[in-house]
Amino acid sequence: MVDHTSSAAVNEPGREVAQDGHWIRIVDHFKREWQIYVMLLPMILWFVVFLYKPMYGLQVAFKDYSIFRGVAGSPWIGFEHFETLLYSDQFARALKNTFMISMLSLCFGFPVPIILALMFNEITNQLFKRTSQTIVYLPHFISTVIIAGIVITAFSPSAGIVNQFLQWLGIEPIYFLIKPEWFRPIFIGSGIWQEAGFSSIVFLAAIAGVNPSLYESAVIDGASRWQMMWKITLPSILPTIIIMLIIRIGNLLEVGFELIILLYQPATYETADVINTFIYRQGIQGAQYDLAAAAGLFNAVVAFVLVMTANTISRRLSNTSLW
Amino acid sequence: MAGVHLEGIVKAYGAVQVVHGIDLEVQEKEFVVLVGPSGCGKSTTLRMVAGLEEITAGDVTIDGRRVNRIAPKDRDVAMVFQNYALYPHLNVADNMAFGLRIRRMPKAEIKTTIAEVAQILGLTEYLDRRPADLSGGQRQRVAMGRAIVRHPKVFLFDEPLSNLDAKLRTQMRAEIKRLHNRLGVTSIYVTHDQVEAMTLADRIVVMNDGRIEQVGTPMELFNNPVNTFVAGFLGSPPMNQVRGVLTETGAKVGNSEIKLDAKVNGHVGREVIVGIRPEHVSLRAGDHTSPFPVALDLVEPLGSEALLHARFGDETVVFKTETGGDIAQFSGVDHVHVPASLVKIFDAETGQAMSFGA
Amino acid sequence: MANMNLYSRGDKMFVRLNMLLIAIFTISTLYPFIYIAAVSLSEGSAASAGTVFWRPIGLTLAAYDYVLAEPLFWSSYRNTFIYTFGGTFVSMLIIVPGAYALSKPQLFGRRYFNLFVAFTMWFNAGLIPFFLNMRDLNLMDSYFGLIIAFACNAFNIILLRNFFESIPQSFEEAARMDGANEFQVLWKVYMPLSKPALATIILFCMVARWNGFFWAMVLLKDEQKIPLQVYLRQVIATLADDEEFGLSIIDATYSVETVTAAIMVCSIIPVMIFYPFIQKYFNKGIMLGGVKE
Numbered sequence: 001m002v003d004h005t006s007s008a009a010v011n012e013p014g015r016e017v018a019q020d021g022h023w024i025r026i027v028d029h030f031k032r033e034w035q036i037y038v039m040l041l042p043m044i045l046w047f048v049v050f051l052y053k054p055m056y057g058l059q060v061a062f063k064d065y066s067i068f069r070g071v072a073g074s075p076w077i078g079f080e081h082f083e084t085l086l087y088s089d090q091f092a093r094a095l096k097n098t099f100m101i102s103m104l105s106l107c108f109g110f111p112v113p114i115i116l117a118l119m120f121n122e123i124t125n126q127l128f129k130r131t132s133q134t135i136v137y138l139p140h141f142i143s144t145v146i147i148a149g150i151v152i153t154a155f156s157p158s159a160g161i162v163n164q165f166l167q168w169l170g171i172e173p174i175y176f177l178i179k180p181e182w183f184r185p186i187f188i189g190s191g192i193w194q195e196a197g198f199s200s201i202v203f204l205a206a207i208a209g210v211n212p213s214l215y216e217s218a219v220i221d222g223a224s225r226w227q228m229m230w231k232i233t234l235p236s237i238l239p240t241i242i243i244m245l246i247i248r249i250g251n252l253l254e255v256g257f258e259l260i261i262l263l264y265q266p267a268t269y270e271t272a273d274v275i276n277t278f279i280y281r282q283g284i285q286g287a288q289y290d291l292a293a294a295a296g297l298f299n300a301v302v303a304f305v306l307v308m309t310a311n312t313i314s315r316r317l318s319n320t321s322l323w
Numbered sequence: 324m325a326g327v328h329l330e331g332i333v334k335a336y337g338a339v340q341v342v343h344g345i346d347l348e349v350q351e352k353e354f355v356v357l358v359g360p361s362g363c364g365k366s367t368t369l370r371m372v373a374g375l376e377e378i379t380a381g382d383v384t385i386d387g388r389r390v391n392r393i394a395p396k397d398r399d400v401a402m403v404f405q406n407y408a409l410y411p412h413l414n415v416a417d418n419m420a421f422g423l424r425i426r427r428m429p430k431a432e433i434k435t436t437i438a439e440v441a442q443i444l445g446l447t448e449y450l451d452r453r454p455a456d457l458s459g460g461q462r463q464r465v466a467m468g469r470a471i472v473r474h475p476k477v478f479l480f481d482e483p484l485s486n487l488d489a490k491l492r493t494q495m496r497a498e499i500k501r502l503h504n505r506l507g508v509t510s511i512y513v514t515h516d517q518v519e520a521m522t523l524a525d526r527i528v529v530m531n532d533g534r535i536e537q538v539g540t541p542m543e544l545f546n547n548p549v550n551t552f553v554a555g556f557l558g559s560p561p562m563n564q565v566r567g568v569l570t571e572t573g574a575k576v577g578n579s580e581i582k583l584d585a586k587v588n589g590h591v592g593r594e595v596i597v598g599i600r601p602e603h604v605s606l607r608a609g610d611h612t613s614p615f616p617v618a619l620d621l622v623e624p625l626g627s628e629a630l631l632h633a634r635f636g637d638e639t640v641v642f643k644t645e646t647g648g649d650i651a652q653f654s655g656v657d658h659v660h661v662p663a664s665l666v667k668i669f670d671a672e673t674g675q676a677m678s679f680g681a
Numbered sequence: 682m683a684n685m686n687l688y689s690r691g692d693k694m695f696v697r698l699n700m701l702l703i704a705i706f707t708i709s710t711l712y713p714f715i716y717i718a719a720v721s722l723s724e725g726s727a728a729s730a731g732t733v734f735w736r737p738i739g740l741t742l743a744a745y746d747y748v749l750a751e752p753l754f755w756s757s758y759r760n761t762f763i764y765t766f767g768g769t770f771v772s773m774l775i776i777v778p779g780a781y782a783l784s785k786p787q788l789f790g791r792r793y794f795n796l797f798v799a800f801t802m803w804f805n806a807g808l809i810p811f812f813l814n815m816r817d818l819n820l821m822d823s824y825f826g827l828i829i830a831f832a833c834n835a836f837n838i839i840l841l842r843n844f845f846e847s848i849p850q851s852f853e854e855a856a857r858m859d860g861a862n863e864f865q866v867l868w869k870v871y872m873p874l875s876k877p878a879l880a881t882i883i884l885f886c887m888v889a890r891w892n893g894f895f896w897a898m899v900l901l902k903d904e905q906k907i908p909l910q911v912y913l914r915q916v917i918a919t920l921a922d923d924e925e926f927g928l929s930i931i932d933a934t935y936s937v938e939t940v941t942a943a944i945m946v947c948s949i950i951p952v953m954i955f956y957p958f959i960q961k962y963f964n965k966g967i968m969l970g971g972v973k974e
Contacts, residue, residue, distance in 0.1 A: 025377075028392055029789065035863035036782040040794065043779025046833050050814070051801045057810035071813060116706070122699045132707040134960060139710060141952050141959075143892030145910045146945050149917045150713045153720065159731035159938055161716060197710060225692045258895045262914065276808065283809045284899055296807025304804045375854050396860035408855035412873040421869075422859030473859070 061294035074290075081294035091295060093270070094278035101274060102252045105188050110248060112196040114241060117203035118229055136197025148262035151190050152177065178267040187263065187272070191256060206240035207233055243314055250310030253303045275299045325386030325476045325509060326351045327372060332381035334367050334533075342367050343533040344381065349511060354503050356512045358520035358556070359530035366481055368530070369513045373402050373479050386476055401470035402479040406486060407462050409454040409469075415441075416450040419468045426473075440468045443502070460491045467502070480512040484519065496522055517557050521545070529553050551596055551674040554667060560601050560630065563640040566671065567597045573613065574668065577636050582613040582663045585679040595677065598667035601630070601643040604659040612660040619657070624650045631656065714949070721745070721943040725936030743934035744943040754944065756905055757912035764827060764897070764908050765890040772832045772886045777879070780838050781867050784845035795842075802835040815900060822902050831889075831896065837882045844878035845871060880962040891952065913944050 030037070056071075061081055063074040085091045116136070123129040139147070154161050155176040163173040176182045210233060218228050257276035264272035273281075275295060283292025327349040334342035342364040349355045357365040370376040372383055374395030383390050390398045401422075409418050416437055423433045441447045444464045454462055463483065470478055480499075484492045500523055503510055514520055520527045521541045529536040529544065529552070537549045541557075548554035554562045567576040569590050573583040574597050581597060599615075608614065617633035617640060629650055631642045642659055646652075668677045715735050720728050724739035732738055748754050782788055783795055805811075820826025848871060856866045872879065894910035901907050919937060 029787075032392075032394060033787055033789075033863075036785050036788055039778035039863065039867070040782035040788070042775045043782075043833060043838070044794070044797070046775055046829075047798065047801065049818070050811075050830055050833075051805065054806035054810035054814045055804075057813055058806050060810065060813065070817070116703075119699050119703050122696060123703060124696065125700070128700065128703075132703050134956075135707050136710045137960070138714075138956065141888055141892075141956065142949060143894065143910050145892075145894050145914045145917065146948060149913065149941055149945050150717060152917060153938060153942065154713065154716070156731075156938075159729050161731070161734065164731045164734075193710065193713075224689060225695050261895070262917070279808050284812055289809050289813060293807065293809040293813075296809050300804055300807050307803045373854075373858060375857070395854075395858045400858070402855070402858050404851040404855060406849060406851055408849065408851035410852065410870060410873070421856070421861075425860045425865060469855075469859075 058293060058297055060290045061297045063290055065290035065293075081291045082298070084291060085295055085298065090273070090278060091275075094273050094275045094295075097271060098253060098255055098274040098276075100271075101184060101187065101255050104184060105191055105255075106248055106252070108188055109192050109196070110245065112192050113199035114203050114237075116196055117200040117207060117237075118233060120200065120204060121207045121233060122225060122229065133197070137201070138197075139194040140198035142194070144256070144258045145262060147190055147194055148259060151186060151263060155186065177263065178265055180268050180271040183264065183268045183272045187259065190259070202244060203237055203240060206237040210236040242317060246310045246314045246317075250307040251303075252306055253299055326353070327477055327509060327511065328382075328384040329368070329372070330382045330384070332368060332371060332383065333379045334364070334371060334376060335379045340379075341533050342371075345530075345535055347528060347535070347538065349509060351509055352507045354500075354510045354512065354523060354525045355528060356514060356520040356524035356526075357528045357530055358514055358517055359536075360556075361515055363530045364533040365513045365515075365528075365530045369402075369479055369481055369511060372477075372511060373400055374398050375402075398477075399475050400477040400479055401473050401475040402481060403466045403470050403483045405482040407454075407466040407483075409462055409465055411454050414451045414453050415446060415457070415465050415468075418454065418465055419472050422469065422473050436472050437468075440472050443471070443505075444468050459487050460495060463487060463491075463495055464498075467499070471502075471506070476509065478508050478510040480510065480514075482514055483512075484514070485516070492519075499523060518559060521557065527557075529556055531556075547676070548598075548667070549676050551598070551669045554598050554669070554676075558600060560641045560643065562667070563599045563601060563642075564596045564669070565599070565635060565638050565640065567595055569593045569595055569668070573663070574666075576615070579616055580613060581615060581661050581666060582611065583666055583668070584611065584663045587679055590677070590679070594671040596669040596671050596674070598669060599640070599661055600665065601641050603665045604642045604644070604661055606644060606656065606659060608660045609662065611663040613663065614658045615661045616658040617656075619653065622650055622653050629653065631659075633659075717942045717945050720938055721946045723939060725934055725939050728938040728942070729936045741934055744936075744939035745947075747935050747940055748943045748947065753904060753912055754909075754947075757907050757909045758947070760824075760906060761891065761908040761910070763824060764893075765887055767824070768828045768831065768890040769883055769886040771828050772837075773879075773883065775832050776838055776841060776882065777872070778867065779833075780841035781845055781863075781871060783838070783842045798835050798838055800835075802839075812899065821900050822906065824906060827897060827900060830900075831893070837885060841875070841878055841882055844875050848874055877962060880959075884959045884962055887955075909944075909948050913941075913948060916941050916944055 060071055060074065062076055062078060063071075064077045064080075065071070065074045069075075120129060120133060123132075153159070155163070157163055157173050157175040162176070167173060174182070176186060214232050214236070215228055218232060223231065253275065255274045255276065257274055257280070260272055260274060260277050261280060264277065276299070279292045279295050279299075282288045282295070286292075327347075329345050329347040329349075332342060332345040333340065345364075345368055347355070357368060359365050367376060371378045372385075374390065374393065378391050385398055385400065410421065413421065419437050419440065420433050423436065428436075437450070438447070441450055444467065446461065446464055446468060449457060449461060449465075454465065457465065463486075466483065483499075484495055487495060496519055499512075503523075512519075512523060524541055526538060527541055527544050528538050531552050537544055537553045539547075544553060544557055548557065548562075551564055555564065565576050567574040567581070569575075569587045569592065570580060571587070571591060573580050573587075574595060575581075576597055581599075587593075604615070605612070615635075617635050619631060619633045620639075621632040623630040623632070624646060627646060627648075628643055629646045631644060631653060633640050633642065633656075644653075669675060670677055712735070716733070719733050719735055719737050721744055722737035722740055722742070723733045724741050725743070727733055727738035783791065783798070785791070788794065815821055815826060815830060818826070820830060852870050852874065853866050856870045861869065892910065894908070894914055897908050897911045898914065901911065916937075
């Protein structure tokens with residue numbers, strides 16, 4: 001009765017069809033796609049040799065390391081190095097300094113790029129805007145050594161421009177770089193000088209993404225520029241600000257220790273010595289590899305927890321994971 | 324030139340099967356259009372023929388050779404993509420030459436081939452332009468040119484016109500048809516647009532939900548849809564489908580009866596779906612027509628024709644009729660006349676077309 | 682909105698104050714560079730006495746003559762070029778194909794490879810195991826060691842992988858149908874399509890190489906192999922030591938201050954030359970990564 005007019009196909013479900021076996025498929029896949037594995041290989045090898053092998057080498061933190069026996073051959077001693085660190089004033093000081101310096105950098109350094117981005121956004125003269133942006137991005141591309149060189153030259157007690165200025169004001173010259181109380185302001189200040197401009201790019205991009213009709217309707221409502229900045233721009237870029245803040249908190253232990261190594265002196269260790277500089281002095285300069293590796297492991301674990309927490313928080317807040 | 328043979332093609336992503344066993348024989352030089360709603364598996368099927376998707380089960384044969392495990396480049400097929408995939412960093416000539424260079428065709432030969440194809444497609448003066456400087460239609464032509472220069476055994480088209488505006492689409496459609504007539508290359512064309520399918524195809528394959536619903540020439544499918552899906556998919560506006568019950572002489576729909584030519588012996592009382600093409604009704608009674616009362620609700624004039632939207636019970640039906648330049652005549656319409664010979668009857672339960680021995 | 686006449690008086694004040702503040706910030710960013718340039722061109726005695734503010738006192742090229750006559754300056758300058766260009770080249774050689782492979786959906790175990798790379802952003806072994814590893818691999822004190830050991834980082838790889846993933850799949854498919862193999866797809870299609878991302882990564886690599894000093898200082902003992910930044914650091918260290926003891930070598934024409942400043946200027950000049958070219962890319966690049974660091 002029911003008749004399939006014309007050549008309708010018959011598709012019974014579950015009928016037998018020719019299907020290649022599991023292994024043929026895998027072999028086939030590699031035969032066809034071997035090239036992407038060749039492309040991947042050098043990178044994976046690199047990661048194994050230069051990043052994962054050192055993780056295996058972290059075991060020296062639990063060993064009495066001797067150069068002659070090597071990483072694997074040195075005897076285990078458990079948590080002895082961690083105990084040593086726990087009772088070490090120097091390590092406690094480094095820990096404290098790390099947190100102090102990064103917290104202070106966060107408090108003073110974090111708002112500057114945001115303010116800068118808001119200010120750049122209010123400039124209507126394009127030539128002025130572009131010129132000043134070009135200049136404030138520049139220090140990001142300058143090496144730490146030169147930053148240190150500039151700081152040392154500028155803050156030098158005799159020839160430095162800062163002390164010349166103080167003298168002109170009638171103040172006694174200060175030897176800033178050997179004064180512990182001056183180390184942090186100088187370090188954080190030079191960090192802001194170097195990075196604030198460049199960091200503002202992220203916020204400027206967020207501002208560029210604000211819907212222009214918001215401003216247009218605000219203008220019609222009679223809002224002033226100041227009000228628009230506070231009531232429209234700032235709330236619009238708040239998600240970006242929060243994400244950036246979370247990232248900063250996640251990287252709290254990452255203090256720019258390269259600049260510290262270039263700027264600190266025994267006289268300023270009290271306020272300047274951070275975990276990584278401590279590791280550098282103990283381990284690489286002092287050849288106490290095992291102890292320094294223990295300090296490094298401690299650092300890495302705390303950093304890992306911070307980063308993971310930050311990522312979880314940001315995922316909750318913004319529904320986007322950072323990576 | 325060669326045919327393409329699909330046998331029991333299945334595609335599964337993990338445990339999810341999206342194509343449930345496709346059998347299709349595409350003859351040499353034939354233009355076959357796969358049509359269906361989005362997600363029906365038509366693109367996936369095409370991509371399995373191209374070699375861009377692995378075939379979970381079944382066989383694809385091109386020109387008598389099983390190609391399941393042969394790389395796309397060695398299948399001797401060319402494909403036109405929905406977004407054209409023109410390399411933005413290369414000009415028109417280099418875009419078309421890309422495949423030929425990779426296949427190490429001699430430079431002089433490349434040059435003549437490109438010139439020839441550009442001539443056919445009317446692209447000669449645009450050869451050194453970048454895709455960004457071309458109009459939509461020109462980009463479409465370059466995409467086809469890139470396929471043509473390789474002289475493949477089979478052309479595959481994956482919704483090639485869906486990025487064009489309506490006017491260009493009509494124009495390019497005709498151009499593809501002309502090109503196929505000229506080159507006579509076996510072609511498989513995927514689209515969701517039934518007008519494209521009707522106008523281009525030698526044979527249409529209507530797909531739904533990973534299965535083939537019906538295969539046939541455009542007119543076969545239009546005149547004798549095997550089920551309500553095909554009936555509703557082809558034709559614009561689509562076939563009206565109203566519920567009814569079979570009687571001795573026809574089908575009772577609401578309070579009126581639509582007469583049928585065929586005898587429904589033995590099926591009286593059966594619930595069915597009555598299919599009436601919008602263009603098959605008329606406003607005047609004729610031989611073998613039955614009156615069909617409707618409540619007119621909206622008239623959409625198209626010029627020489629008009630669409631009458633009407634309510635029938637709680638269902639909406641659409642009819643297409645000549646205007647003769649005047650739509651005021653429709654204001655009093657309260658019924659239309661349905662010719663007995665053109666009414667289609669489908670089983671209400673299965674949706675399959677029913678035909679009755681004369 | 683650029684028409685000042687439309688602004689109220691308060692808005693005009695606001696705009697002008699804002700411009701003034703930006704100008705101050707810009708000048709204070711620029712000033713150290715001017716100051717260093719002025720010191721490098723001044724007479725040694727003037728520099729040591731601290732009388733240089735923004736223009737050279739007793740204009741002289743003596744410091745530059747001294748620097749340019751120093752063989753170590755030239756060898757370190759040459760080394761910096763080797764590390765910068767060689768290092769960036771090696772980085773791209775590993776990163777580009779690697780990121781491409783990671784972007785391919787057909788890669789078996791792709792999720793795990795991605796995690797393998799990304800994990801190193803969250804956890805790394807630290808200075809000491811890395812240092813011991815370099816020693817075990819016999820890569821201390823060698824050009825190759827310094828170049829290869831810093832060739833990759835997860836951030837650049839992920840940035841590039843994300844960019845590759847954003848390229849419509851049909852480009853690769855079209856190229857494959859045209860007969861291209863993976864290497865050809867990468868070289869002839871993906872790389873030309875990824876110019877902004879590649880420029881950004883090349884920029885990041887080059888800047889990091891040009892400015893890097895810590896590991897060069899730690900790993901290189903041979904003076905002939907040190908890059909400019911390590912050499913500069915040695916010179917600055919002398920400067921700092923001299924300060925500590927309150928004496929500087931005062932010469933009529935050059936002093937420690939002017940010589941140091943001259944080396945700094947020499948190190949900044951190539952950055953300044955490249956800067957306008959790279960500038961148009963880094964806006965884009967920062968956005969590509971979504972967020973940096």
